[in-house]
Each structure stands twice: as structure tokens, then as C-alpha cells.
Amino acid sequence: MAAIRILVGSVYGGALLTARKVGEELEANGHQVRVLEDPQLQDITDNNDALLVCTSTTGQGEVPPNLLPFYIDLRDQLPQQPGRPFGIIVLGDSSYGDTFCGAGALMEEALYETCARKVGESLKIDALETLEPEAEAVIWAKNWINRI
Numbered sequence: 001m002a003a004i005r006i007l008v009g010s011v012y013g014g015a016l017l018t019a020r021k022v023g024e025e026l027e028a029n030g031h032q033v034r035v036l037e038d039p040q041l042q043d044i045t046d047n048n049d050a051l052l053v054c055t056s057t058t059g060q061g062e063v064p065p066n067l068l069p070f071y072i073d074l075r076d077q078l079p080q081q082p083g084r085p086f087g088i089i090v091l092g093d094s095s096y097g098d099t100f101c102g103a104g105a106l107m108e109e110a111l112y113e114t115c116a117r118k119v120g121e122s123l124k125i126d127a128l129e130t131l132e133p134e135a136e137a138v139i140w141a142k143n144w145i146n147r148i
């Protein structure tokens, strides 16, 4: 059984709902989950839990405002997390072209710089194709958890 912290970035609530559903499902499978709706850097530096980013993309490929302070502090301080497992679920819309799911790429890059270890491919959920991001995310997360 694993301990997981889900770092949420959401503007209109889709990624938040997705994070909550993933959290419920993982808990139902016996894992210990904390869903961080307004994550702060300290939420990850005082423990070694696996990290699951669940964020949408806003602006022009940017991190949502509620996740931005965490992202900026992570980039500024780069607390080293060698080998710490992380995964990325990112919501976006392919009609945005080059910035599609950009927030996931930003979070991935910052976590790599801390020497954390990415598990699995990022799950990119396209609003043009999927009406129920949570359903896709739950399936992906069940596979992800078995690999951390």
C-alpha cells in the first residue's frame, strides 16, 4: 500500500473533480491519499509520499493560479527529491495547439529538476475528446499505482 499526495491545479473544477475521484478510487483500494487543493511546497517537503499531479492548463499553456505558488516555489527552491515517484495527469484542449497540456509539461520539468522519478507516461486528457476526464484518469491511476 502506498501513500500518495495529489497536487491539484484547476480553474473551473474539472481537474479538481478528477483528482477527487482518483483519490477516492485509490483509497478504496487501500492506499493513503491526500488531495491538496491549494498545494504549498511544504506539503511535499515534510514527507516522502508519492506525488500525483492532476492539473488543467490555462492561459497559454500555463499552470492554474491555485497551483502557481507551488510551481514557483518548486522552481525557485528545487528541493532535491532523488528517486521520489511522481505521475502527471493533465487536462487540456487540443484546439490550443502548441500549448496543449502545457501545464503538465511545466510541472514535469520542475519535478525532474528535483531528481524525482517519473512513473508512467503523462496522461493527457483532451477536452475535445473526453467529456468525463475522471473516468479516463481513474483507469490510468490504477495502472500507475501498481508501478510506483
Ligand SMILES: Cc1cc2nc3c(=O)[nH]c(=O)nc-3n(C[C@H](O)[C@H](O)[C@H](O)COP(=O)(O)O)c2cc1C
Pocket (backbone or CB within 6 Å): 009, 010, 011, 012, 013, 014, 015, 016, 055, 056, 057, 058, 059, 060, 061, 062, 091, 092, 093, 094, 096, 099, 100, 101, 102, 127
Ligand atoms: C482561458 C483558458 C485558457 C486555456 N488554455 C489552454 C492551453 O493553453 N492549453 C490547453 O491544453 N488547454 C487550455 N485550456 C483548456 C482547459 O485546460 C480545459 O478546458 C480543462 O479541461 C479545464 O479544466 P479545469 O475545469 O480544471 O480548469 C484553456 C481553457 C481556458 C478557459
